[in-house]
Amino acid sequence: MMKGLSILLVDDEPLMRLSMVDALEAVGYDVYAAGSGTEGVEAIWKHTFDLVITDLRLPGADGLAVLKAAKDKSPDTDVIVITAHGSVETAVGAMKLGAVDYLTKPFQMDELLLIVERVARVVTLRRENQDLKATLEDKFSFNGILGANSRMRGVLDKIKLVAATDSTVLILGESGTGKELVANAVHQNSPRRDQPLIKVSCAALPETLLEAELFGHEKGAFTGALRQRRGRFELAHRGTLFLDEIGELSPVVQVKLLRVLQERKFERVGGNDTIDADVRLVCATQKDLRKEVAQGRFREDLYYRLNVVQVIVPPLRERQEDILVIAEHVLDACSGKLNKKLKGFSPPARELLLRYSYPGNVRELVNMVERAVALGHERGSIRPEDLCGFQSCPYLGGIPQESCGFCSEGLTGGKKKADGPLTTLAEAREVFEKDYIVSVLERVDGSRTTGAKILGLSRKALWEKCKRYGIPSPYDDGQEEEGS
Numbered sequence: 001m002m003k004g005l006s007i008l009l010v011d012d013e014p015l016m017r018l019s020m021v022d023a024l025e026a027v028g029y030d031v032y033a034a035g036s037g038t039e040g041v042e043a044i045w046k047h048t049f050d051l052v053i054t055d056l057r058l059p060g061a062d063g064l065a066v067l068k069a070a071k072d073k074s075p076d077t078d079v080i081v082i083t084a085h086g087s088v089e090t091a092v093g094a095m096k097l098g099a100v101d102y103l104t105k106p107f108q109m110d111e112l113l114l115i116v117e118r119v120a121r122v123v124t125l126r127r128e129n130q131d132l133k134a135t136l137e138d139k140f141s142f143n144g145i146l147g148a149n150s151r152m153r154g155v156l157d158k159i160k161l162v163a164a165t166d167s168t169v170l171i172l173g174e175s176g177t178g179k180e181l182v183a184n185a186v187h188q189n190s191p192r193r194d195q196p197l198i199k200v201s202c203a204a205l206p207e208t209l210l211e212a213e214l215f216g217h218e219k220g221a222f223t224g225a226l227r228q229r230r231g232r233f234e235l236a237h238r239g240t241l242f243l244d245e246i247g248e249l250s251p252v253v254q255v256k257l258l259r260v261l262q263e264r265k266f267e268r269v270g271g272n273d274t275i276d277a278d279v280r281l282v283c284a285t286q287k288d289l290r291k292e293v294a295q296g297r298f299r300e301d302l303y304y305r306l307n308v309v310q311v312i313v314p315p316l317r318e319r320q321e322d323i324l325v326i327a328e329h330v331l332d333a334c335s336g337k338l339n340k341k342l343k344g345f346s347p348p349a350r351e352l353l354l355r356y357s358y359p360g361n362v363r364e365l366v367n368m369v370e371r372a373v374a375l376g377h378e379r380g381s382i383r384p385e386d387l388c389g390f391q392s393c394p395y396l397g398g399i400p401q402e403s404c405g406f407c408s409e410g411l412t413g414g415k416k417k418a419d420g421p422l423t424t425l426a427e428a429r430e431v432f433e434k435d436y437i438v439s440v441l442e443r444v445d446g447s448r449t450t451g452a453k454i455l456g457l458s459r460k461a462l463w464e465k466c467k468r469y470g471i472p473s474p475y476d477d478g479q480e481e482e483g484s
């Protein structure tokens, strides 16, 4: 028996209703009784129930209306319908609309309790699963940054430490790795959190406009400067200034920025008044700044001023542990928004997610999962083809096409691999063999019997290869291997 299962019972026959309430309460369920469909629908809108048991034939709103209201309010609410003897078709119709089970009148109270017990077990599991997910997310999340990988845990620890100080932070990482999230987290956890966080992309503006944008300008400072304007440094006073794509700064602006960092003072463009800058600076770039310094494109003195605390956000391909944590978080958020009842990723889809190299990093993963949820099925699991979104994906066994960026560019063993380190023929053959076996097994929905036939192998030989290459058991179709 599950503690705290809340049940709404809708039946217009008082005697029947009373006996059911008694039977359910006697075993400890929490029961709310309603004598008509309308009363039942109202109760659904006022409270949240784990389970609704409703007679189908009711005065006012009928049982199907109660079922619909329950599912609309919360798709997780289970509904059991009660039908009169001989109207099983109606019950089947109700199940198509989302009821989990039905009871045919007359029934014994034991039958009712058995069905309710079964639903209670599923509800318990669902709750445990949700709790576990919440705990995992709590454990792996910090200010919206999910990270289970040890290097990412290190990044998050460093953010917590550095946030408390006023030191300048330089965030380095490829595009889409989460640099802006890191900058947000530094500000949100700093003593300046109640003051503004001002963001400027140094790549978005030409040199002269960027200078005015950062430091402001006086009226008449240049053509078009019709009035005095405060710059981002002033707007960020007592707060944080996030300078994104700092590697794009022109030499002139680099000099001006260096002065602000040295003297904590600046003047507006065209102005003489010196303004104090009480600003915490956070910068980010995808560029290798040391290389920029070596090649004379970035001032060395400025580099040292900016590089007080360095936070390196690793590319997603180097933190595999984060892939599924992020993917599942996005899947939950998106399916919630789109009201889809998706169960997660199928094992081959998970494998695909883990094998991809994500040149666009987390941004690409987020977009990929959002697209899969939006365009895929309403319920069930996300399949590899939902992620790829490309009919002739070679990974899925179709005809290789140039235009399938996901497969031909990103997957290990795909086009990119050809540019990678040169290996022996035996090693190359193994990579191909593993990929090909996985793709065949996926196309035959994991059946090793069919897969073995296509590959021209015995089931045992296929089993041995799967074991050798670590191709996971979800591909197993449950039959024993010959001789194994």
Ligand SMILES: Nc1ncnc2c1ncn2[C@@H]1O[C@H](COP(=O)(O)OP(=O)(O)OP(=O)(O)O)[C@@H](O)[C@H]1O
Pocket (backbone or CB within 6 Å): 144, 145, 146, 147, 173, 174, 175, 176, 177, 178, 179, 180, 181, 182, 286, 326, 362, 363, 366
């Ligand atoms: N660790 C993470 N957990 C959850 N979401 C993340 C994580 N890292 C990045 N994202 C998401 O990925 C997307 C890209 O992140 P962000 O804009 O911070 O990257 P960036 O490094 O600043 O990219 P760019 O260099 O292109 O500006 C955003 O939607 C962000 O919410």
Ligand SMILES: [Mg+2]
Pocket (backbone or CB within 6 Å): 179, 180, 244
């Ligand atoms: Mg960014």
